[in-house]
Every structure is written in structure tokens, then in C-alpha cells.
Amino acid sequence: MTKIKPLLPKALPRLSTVAFSTTVIIVSTYIHLPQELDKYASYLDITFPSDEEIKVLIDWHVEVNEYKENFREAEMEKLMPSLKGLTYFEIDRMLDMAMSSNGTLTAEDQSMILQHKKQMVRKSGLLELVDTPANLDSIGGLNALKSYLLKKEKIIKNIGEAINKNVAVPKGIFIVGMPGCGKSLCAKASAALFNTPLLKMDMGSMMGKYVGESEGNLHRAIQIAEAASPCVLWIDEIEKAFSGIGGNDIMTRMFGYFLSWMQDKTSSVYVIATANNADHLPPELKRKGRFDEIFCVNLPTAEERKAIFDVHLKKKGYGSLEPSEKLIKHTDGFNGADIEAVVNEAMGEVFIEQKNLNMETLEKIALRTISISKSCKRQIEDMKKVFAESNFKDATTGNITVKL
Numbered sequence: 001m002t003k004i005k006p007l008l009p010k011a012l013p014r015l016s017t018v019a020f021s022t023t024v025i026i027v028s029t030y031i032h033l034p035q036e037l038d039k040y041a042s043y044l045d046i047t048f049p050s051d052e053e054i055k056v057l058i059d060w061h062v063e064v065n066e067y068k069e070n071f072r073e074a075e076m077e078k079l080m081p082s083l084k085g086l087t088y089f090e091i092d093r094m095l096d097m098a099m100s101s102n103g104t105l106t107a108e109d110q111s112m113i114l115q116h117k118k119q120m121v122r123k124s125g126l127l128e129l130v131d132t133p134a135n136l137d138s139i140g141g142l143n144a145l146k147s148y149l150l151k152k153e154k155i156i157k158n159i160g161e162a163i164n165k166n167v168a169v170p171k172g173i174f175i176v177g178m179p180g181c182g183k184s185l186c187a188k189a190s191a192a193l194f195n196t197p198l199l200k201m202d203m204g205s206m207m208g209k210y211v212g213e214s215e216g217n218l219h220r221a222i223q224i225a226e227a228a229s230p231c232v233l234w235i236d237e238i239e240k241a242f243s244g245i246g247g248n249d250i251m252t253r254m255f256g257y258f259l260s261w262m263q264d265k266t267s268s269v270y271v272i273a274t275a276n277n278a279d280h281l282p283p284e285l286k287r288k289g290r291f292d293e294i295f296c297v298n299l300p301t302a303e304e305r306k307a308i309f310d311v312h313l314k315k316k317g318y319g320s321l322e323p324s325e326k327l328i329k330h331t332d333g334f335n336g337a338d339i340e341a342v343v344n345e346a347m348g349e350v351f352i353e354q355k356n357l358n359m360e361t362l363e364k365i366a367l368r369t370i371s372i373s374k375s376c377k378r379q380i381e382d383m384k385k386v387f388a389e390s391n392f393k394d395a396t397t398g399n400i401t402v403k404l
């Protein structure tokens with residue numbers, strides 16, 4: 001005879017009893033149970049289909065659509081990564097749509113799948129989908145960082161093949177540096193370079209008012225990013241979220257969760273964290289194993305200022321105008337945003353005066369512009385000192401010691 005588990009004394013309130021032998025299964029993308037019920041619940045994560053399962057599904061579609069003879073294994077390797085992070089049902093629907101649109105299943109269908117993933121992110125409300133009109137050519141200078149990204153592009157664009165050859169999936173980079181020097185521009189250009197969506201995570205918007213809500217939001221945002229992978233996840237001003245977290249329990253837990261996700265991450269979510277000040281960030285974030293590399297972006301050198309002028313003059317249709325030595329000298333201590341402002345102001349001035357843009361106008365405006373080095377003198381000096389002692393990689397030269 002089976003022994004019946006003793007029930008709680010009648011006087012105690014109880015939410016469960018073996019007498020009813022009932023199990024309630026709640027299926028949801030949200031984890032939000034009232035505290036009173038939480039202790040009776042067990043949580044199970046339903047994982048997304050594995051590579052093997054996706055392959056079986058692709059094979060099935062190829063078979064039933066009598067497309068087997070035309071389908072090449074190379075197409076499979078290209079399609080697979082973009083289907084990762086979708087549910088069985090979504091993959092099935094994507095493959096149906098791809099086959100029915102033109103009767104073929106090729107790597108070209110990746111863009112349709114990407115479009116679908118973008119919609120998913122938009123609906124979540126936790127991450128912002130950022131447009132990526134910028135490409136590497138719109139960044140003046142920062143040559144070491146640009147060539148690093150070009151190398152990663154080769155891996156990210158061929159991630160299936162890279163994984164097969166035991167190449168580690170790139171985790172991401174941390175870009176620390178002066179304000180207005182192109183950190184955001186790099187995040188945007190990376191997504192354009194890798195041909196993936198750019199998702200921006202704002203740690204502030206993760207904070208909820210209910211117990212466990214903030215952690216739940218971060219967990220969900222990461223799940224969405226994984227589902228939208230391959231993608232670039234841009235965490236702007238990470239120092240605002242994680243600096244001096246010691247005193248805040250919620251932030252400490254969120255930080256712990258973020259770190260272990262970064263450590264164990266195998267998905268193609270390429271994380272780009274940007275910060276102005278890395279001084280107070282917990283050392284755990286900066287150690288190897290989380291980010292592949294930490295780059296430091298300093299105020300542009302003379303050569304870089306010329307390159308930045310070239311970028312912005314070209315944008316305005318004055319690509320043939322060669323920045324003079326005088327202009328480069330007058331803009332010592334300027335950041336990229338200051339240089340862009342000089343070009344914008346000069347454009348306005350020559351429009352009013354009904355003439356073409358020339359070097360004299362640019363030089364005159366540069367002379368009267370208050371650069372960041374003047375308006376935030378003390379902060380900039382302090383930042384320079386911190387960077388010099390940081391041991392981060394110089395985004396311009398690639399050297400460990402940051403050039404001042």
C-alpha cells in the first residue's frame with residue numbers, strides 16, 4: 001500500500017495538498033509569479049532548438065519541397081546561425097516563408113530572417129534597435145580598433161565554419177574613452193560591418209519597482225539578444241550601471257548575472273560596452289574572459305584630426321578640400337564631435353554668405369570654438385591620467401601604453 005504523505009495541520013493555511021494530485025504547468029516568456037506562489041514553483045528553462053535540431057528541420061523542408069538536388073551544404077552553414085535563438089515554430093515558419101517566396105532556400109534568406117528578429121526586439125520594449133548608417137569609413141582615425149574589428153568580421157560572418165574549426169566565438173569589446181571621440185560611432189559601425197542588428201541596452205530602463213523585476217528584465221533582455229543573434233549588443237555608459245555597485249543589492253545581483261553570462265556565452269551576441277570612465281568599475285568586468293579586449297579612445301592626434309575632417313568634409317560634399325596644417329594646429333585638444341561642429345558651423349556660415357566652403361572659414365571657426373579640452377579642462381586632464389595608468393589597448397596605435 002502506498003504511504004500517504006501527512007497533510008499540514010488543519011489550522012495552517014495551505015496552498016497545496018496531495019489530496020487533489022494536481023500539477024499546474026504555466027508556460028510563459030515572463031517569470032513573474034506572486035511571492036506567495038513562488039515557493040511552490042519549480043522553474044524549467046525550455047531551450048531553443050540545438051544546431052542538430054535546426055539541421056533536421058532544414059533537411060525536412062528541403063526534402064518536402066523537392067529542393068534537395070539544388071541545396072548545397074555551404075548554404076546550410078550560412079543559414080544555421082541566423083536561425084539560432086528562434087523557437088521550433090518560428091524556424092518552421094521562417095523556412096516556409098523562404099521557400100514560398102522564391103522556391104529556393106539560400107543564404108540570401110538570412111536578410112528575411114534578420115528582419116523577423118528585428119520585429120521581435122522592437123516588441124519587447126527592453127532593448128532599442130538602433131539604425132546603423134555608419135560604417136568603418138565614417139570613423140576618422142582609431143586605426144588599431146578598426147583593424148581589430150575587420151579581423152573579427154571574418155569570424156563573425158563565417159561563424160558556422162569558425163565554430164567547426166574550434167575558433168572561439170568572439171565575446172565583444174569594451175571601449176573606454178574621452179567623450180565625443182567615436183565610441184558610439186564604433187558600436188554602430190561594427191554592426192554595419194558584421195551585417196547584424198544593433199541592440200542598445202540601457203541599464204537604467206531595466207530597473208523595475210517590484211521585487212525581482214530588475215533581474216527579470218535583464219534576464220529577458222539577454223534572452224532577446226540571444227534570440228536575435230547574430231547581433232551586436234551595445235551597452236552604453238556601462239559605468240553608470242555598474243560603478244560602485246557594492247552598496248546596491250539589486251545591482252550586485254544583476255552584475256553577477258551579467259558577468260557569468262559574459263563568461264559562459266557561446267551565442268553570437270557580440271557585446272560592445274562603452275564608458276567614459278572605467279576608474280570605478282569593478283575589476284571583475286575588466287579581467288580577461290569577459291571581454292576579448294579593452295580599448296582606450298583618446299583625444300585624436302593631429303593625423304586623426306585630419307582624417308576626421310576628411311570624413312565630415314566628404315559628407316558635406318567637400319571631399320576634395322584638403323585640411324590645412326593651420327586648421328589641424330588650431331584644433332589641437334578637439335574631440336571628433338568638436339570637429340564635426342566646426343564643419344557644421346562653417347557650412348551654415350558659407351550658406352548665409354552665399355559662397356563655397358574654404359579653408360579660411362574653417363580655420364576662423366576653429367579658432368573661436370571652445371573645445372572639450374577647454375570646457376571640461378579638469379575632467380579631461382584627470383581622464384588622461386587614468387588612461388595612462390590603465391594598461392588598456394590604445395585604439396589608435398594598438399599599444400598597451402596609451403599615448404598622451
Ligand code: ATP
Nearest residue numbers: 138139140179180181182183184185308336337340
Ligand atoms: P560619448 O561618450 O559622449 O557618448 P562618444 O565617444 O560615444 O561620446 P560619438 O557619439 O561616437 O562619441 O561621437 C559624437 C559625434 O562626433 C558623432 O556624431 C561623430 O560624427 C563625431 N565623431 C566623433 N569621433 C569621430 C571620429 N573618430 N570620426 C568621425 N566622426 C567622429
